[in-house]
Amino acid sequence: MSTLLIRGGHLIDPAAGVDAPRDIVLKDGRVAEVAEPGKTALGKGKASADLQIIDSKGLTVAPGLVDIHVHLREPGQGHKETIATGTAAAAAGGFTSVAAMPNTTPTNDSPEITRWMQAPERGASVRVFPIGAATRALKGETLNDYAALKAAGVVAVTDDGHPILKDGIMREVLINATRHGLSVIQHAEDTRLTGGCSMNAGPTAFRLGLRGMPPEAEYGLVERDIRLVTELSMNGKGDKNGNRPHLHVAHTSTAQAVAAVRQARRNGLRVTCEVAPHHFLLTEEHVGAYDTNAKMNPPLRSAADRDAMIQGILDGIVDAIATDHAPHAAHEKEVEFERAPNGITGLESALGLSLRWLHHEWKLPLGRVLSLLSAQPAALLGLKGRGTLTVGSFADVMIFDPKQEWTFRAKNSRSKSKNTPFDGWTMQGRVQWTISEGRVVYQAEAL
């Protein structure tokens, strides 16, 4: 593999505490050297068959982004997305690592599917980390073989799309996952309270004549899970190595759920949470005239909930921004609101929205925004060598212009699906290059 020199750029590597001009040498898929401009062993460098040079003058160089919540739809739902198209979208959005949810067809219950997803034949542009199904076929009844799943490469277990509802089963999941060093990601939705619902419960749902999901369907389950984690952490049950259970709350959307996570952290528990851009930007009002691109689960919530997501991000209780990238074919969304599937795409708009709003409008430092999109999610799932550019790390790099404004056009998306409420939105921070393990996997078209 050839060597790659990124020169003249400004490196922001939050995990390493670097925010300075740096040249970077990538070799054999790893970071070989990081030095002040012109001070690497290659000096100014000279492009050749063995040395590729990326001139990053005026640009910011950062660790490739890490999205711990995407639906790549393979196996089985290739009309929505494939691993190839989903990871191409990831690359265009600056992501070099994506964790793929197991609600595929069939569900990812086995080492075979886990390995299939990671096989070179899938044509992935960036690294895919499969997440295993916590229970067989996501039914919340029978636990899968976590040892076998972990050996095949899963980085966590979840029934995402469905909750693990039964107390006894969730308890077993936490115990077994902890034993195998796996995080448990919960889709916190008490489905006993959300039957037939298609948006958030509240005045908007009443006005639109839609059944609403009450916020307690989310936070009630988060609180239940935290009680279980408390119990298992205190008694140390099921863990010989002193490992404490790790509960990660997926797509947090209610103020009370963030408050519950905050309290759990104060109590010293390993409880983390992620927030999706749509939940820190949009509210139930964005359903507008029954826009199916504003339909997702959890639903867009009240303005107070949205503000709590922003506050949680700003004050550091939120550990990661994750997209919940959920592609659906156009014909699947062109139906009655109540019949439309949940979810929106997110990989190509997450950085632009985060920089535009969190950084530019709400003044979260650039390094913090990047950390929420790379170092923190990588650490959360224990993805070693990802989310940082220290020597020896994977050569996963995003090079971008943090100041450049641009307009997101869904039709130009690399994803197979275009279901996004952010079509036409102003974004900030355009990705120029994305490098995955030393290979350039995305390069912006010249302006």
Add this chain to the structure above:
Amino acid sequence: MPLNAASARPIIVTPELPADISTGVTGSVLSASGLTLEAVGEILALATVLEREDPIQRAQRLAKRRIALLFYESSTRTRTSFELAAKGLGADTTLVSSLSSSIEKGETLKDTGLTLRALGAEAIILRHPSSGAPWLLERETQLPVLNAGDGMHEHPSQALLDLRTILAHLRPGVEAVTAETLAGLTVAITGDILHSRVARSNMILLPKLGARVILCGPRELLPELAAQAGPGVEIERNFTRALEQSQVVMMLRIQAERLAGLQLDLEEYKASYQLSEERLTKYAPKALVMHPGPIIRGLELTGEVADGPQSVILEQVHHGVAIRMALVYRALAGRTLTAGAQKGVRA
């Protein structure tokens, strides 16, 4: 890195909200919320003109124009009166219902709409069990759509005919409507508000003309947040107190088909909310009794009340034809036969 650097900042700017629910196609009536006072006045005036017109002359107005009725739910009053309205204007109508059509084979609303347009329909009258379905149909066909009831959302033509009934009795001779036309009038809507599209349309339309709307019913059928539906809307759980204040009493059927597992003690319900002759005489002896139908005698109201002197239930049905003639005419006005036909061919 400092974690709290930004947390003290008040958040002022957040992304803009989408524009209000409004319709993109001229002539569509999708909701009472989308109707301006001006449009309401226009519809009422048109209804009067068309109702008074010589039937032979009236039948020339939309002679041989094509209107499709697309009904995914059963209906007696609404369907028949829309059909009679369109036919009274001379239009050809065709009825597509979810049973006995390709909808049964899985054809989507979009494709059904496009098919009707290709067959030459210039407007579609839609009844559908999903809230918001008329927006989808309008967006995909770009035809004027008249909402004949969508899920639990709205039933604007019903609210308009209710308004016409109220005006005929309580504001006789009023020609033009203003924001004060119904000032001083209190309307009690009682019963299954949660599942009622009629209630939603009325609680939005009537206050636009200055009426005060009291919603009355048990918590299961009337959530507290209904009071936030708009200005001029309030909740009164006590039926007696609601009756005492009202000049119009609008009763609603309990929608068994939409209760979705909700358990309701009907005997208890009747004891608290049934409109009986005794209650009516005692607390609202002069009020108009209205009901959008179908009525369930002996449940939300007694047979005596339904057939009694204060009941205008059948008048409401009668006003339905005039209002729907106005809506159908308005939907097609401004479109020439050629333009409509070309649109069909293009599809």
